Amino acid sequence: MPTLNFKHVIIEIDPEKTLRSQILEAGLSPHNDQSVxxxxxxxxxxxxxxxxxxxxxxxxxxxxxxxxxxFPPFKNGLSHGFRLACQTRLLTDGMAEKGTGFWGENIK
Ligand code: FES
Structure with missing residues (x-):
């Protein structure tokens, strides 16, 4: 099974499930602040x-x-590497980060 490195935690990934559900199952969150x-x-x-x-x-x-x-706060988000964890499945080993801000839209 592929693995995802997210927030310095390695999560085993089922390619049939969305990243959001698996990040939540691992006890982490793809959401910031009140968006949890x-x-x-x-x-x-x-x-x-x-x-x-x-x-x-x-x-x-x-x-x-x-x-x-x-559309805001994103603009051409895909070209900046953003994906919606609830719509995306990971097929290979990978690494992801969460930006700051309500949507996680701020990246370094
Ligand atoms: S939880 Fe993914 S877009 Fe709302």
């Missing part, structure tokens, strides 16, 4: 589960993901 409870629960509309994939192969972005990552 104020989010769309994986519908792909709020954008608060955005994480930045540093390496690893993922499924192709869904149309909903493309839509959400192309």
């Amino acid at each position: 409870w104020l989010n769309c629960r994986g519908l792909g509309t709020c954008g608060t589960c955005a994480i930045r994939i540093l390496h690893g192969d993922c499924t192709e972005p869904t149309s909903r993901e493309k839509w959400r990552l192309n």
Whole structure:
């Protein structure tokens, strides 16, 4: 099984499940601050589960993901490496980071 390095924790990944569900199952969160409870629960509309994939192969972005990552606070989010954890499955070993800000939109 592939692994994901997220927040310095190695998580075994099932490529059939979304990253959001597996990050939550591992006791971590792809959400910051109040978005931990104020989010769309994986519908792909709020954008608060955005994480930045540093390496690893993922499924192709869904149309909903493309839509959400192309308006504020994101602009061309896909081209900056952002993916919605609730819409994305990891296919190989990978590493991801969470930015700061309500959506995690601020990256270094
Ligand atoms: S949880 Fe809302 S877009 Fe992923």
